[in-house]
Amino acid sequence: MSTAFLQARDLHAHYGQSHILHGISLAIAPGEAVGLLGRNGMGKTTLIRTLIGQLRASAGQIQVAGRDMSGQPPEKIVRLGIGYVPEGRGVFPNLSVRENLVMAARPGTRGQVDWTFERVLETFPRLAERLGNGGGQLSGGEQQMLAIGRALMTNPDLLILDEATEGLAPLVVAEIWRVIGLVRRTGIASLVVDRDFRKVLAHTDRALVLEKGRLVLEGVSETLSADEAALHRYLGV
Numbered sequence: 001m002s003t004a005f006l007q008a009r010d011l012h013a014h015y016g017q018s019h020i021l022h023g024i025s026l027a028i029a030p031g032e033a034v035g036l037l038g039r040n041g042m043g044k045t046t047l048i049r050t051l052i053g054q055l056r057a058s059a060g061q062i063q064v065a066g067r068d069m070s071g072q073p074p075e076k077i078v079r080l081g082i083g084y085v086p087e088g089r090g091v092f093p094n095l096s097v098r099e100n101l102v103m104a105a106r107p108g109t110r111g112q113v114d115w116t117f118e119r120v121l122e123t124f125p126r127l128a129e130r131l132g133n134g135g136g137q138l139s140g141g142e143q144q145m146l147a148i149g150r151a152l153m154t155n156p157d158l159l160i161l162d163e164a165t166e167g168l169a170p171l172v173v174a175e176i177w178r179v180i181g182l183v184r185r186t187g188i189a190s191l192v193v194d195r196d197f198r199k200v201l202a203h204t205d206r207a208l209v210l211e212k213g214r215l216v217l218e219g220v221s222e223t224l225s226a227d228e229a230a231l232h233r234y235l236g237v
């Protein structure tokens with residue numbers, strides 16, 4: 001196929017008998033920031049889970065870093081350079097902040113170690129103050145920072161963030177967006193889902209809009225942010 005880092009072709013996914021994704025095709029180029037928008041229940045999380053193999057596609061193809069990954073388990077897929085921060089986080093509550101970060105560390109697929117323990121702490125000073133605390137003792141915002149920090153410690157080529165600011169206080173939300181902007185400038189590709197579509201559009205190059213498991217709109221984020229009619233139609237705003 002092409003030089004895309006991640007590519008999906010005609011993906012279908014089911015939960016039991018419910019047909020959720022109806023033939024999704026997309027591509028994310030190296031270094032490209034992509035937003036994934038759509039109202040509640042339209043299939044954003046399902047698409048992400050299918051892309052990384054957590055949910056097995058019922059049809060279609062997934063290619064990561066030039067390799068066909070259709071039907072492969074998530075461990076194999078993310079090893080090709082994907083840092084995934086799931087909705088609801090995913091830190092180890094019984095391990096300390098330090099342990100959570102250190103155990104995630106690995107060089108990237110090209111041997112790069114741009115994101116070290118020190119750099120993650122510089123990026124999230126709040127974590128530096130909590131190194132000895134258990135993951136479960138952190139505030140929601142700190143857990144989210146730790147989850148992103150863990151993903152960065154894997155030196156990913158693509159960072160996937162699903163509702164990273166969900167339920168967090170405004171100051172923490174601002175902090176998370178600051179880091180999303182910073183990560184973008186380092187050239188790591190991203191796939192970002194967030195309820196605040198304005199912020200998503202401001203922090204991405206391109207955006208995809210899902211409606212009932214189908215991609216109904218795709219465009220340059222800046223252009224889309226000025227398209228009130230489309231935003232109203234697909235996002236109900």
Ligand SMILES: Nc1ncnc2c1ncn2[C@@H]1O[C@H](COP(=O)(O)OP(=O)(O)OP(=O)(O)O)[C@@H](O)[C@H]1O
Pocket residue numbers: 015018020038039040041042043044045046047
């Ligand atoms: N584990 C599951 N089993 C059965 N159906 C599910 C499951 N998870 C999600 N669904 C259904 O699949 C559809 C898509 O859900 P999904 O979570 O992917 O949407 P979303 O766009 O991420 O929405 P939200 O922002 O509410 O998370 C919804 O109709 C939802 O009810």
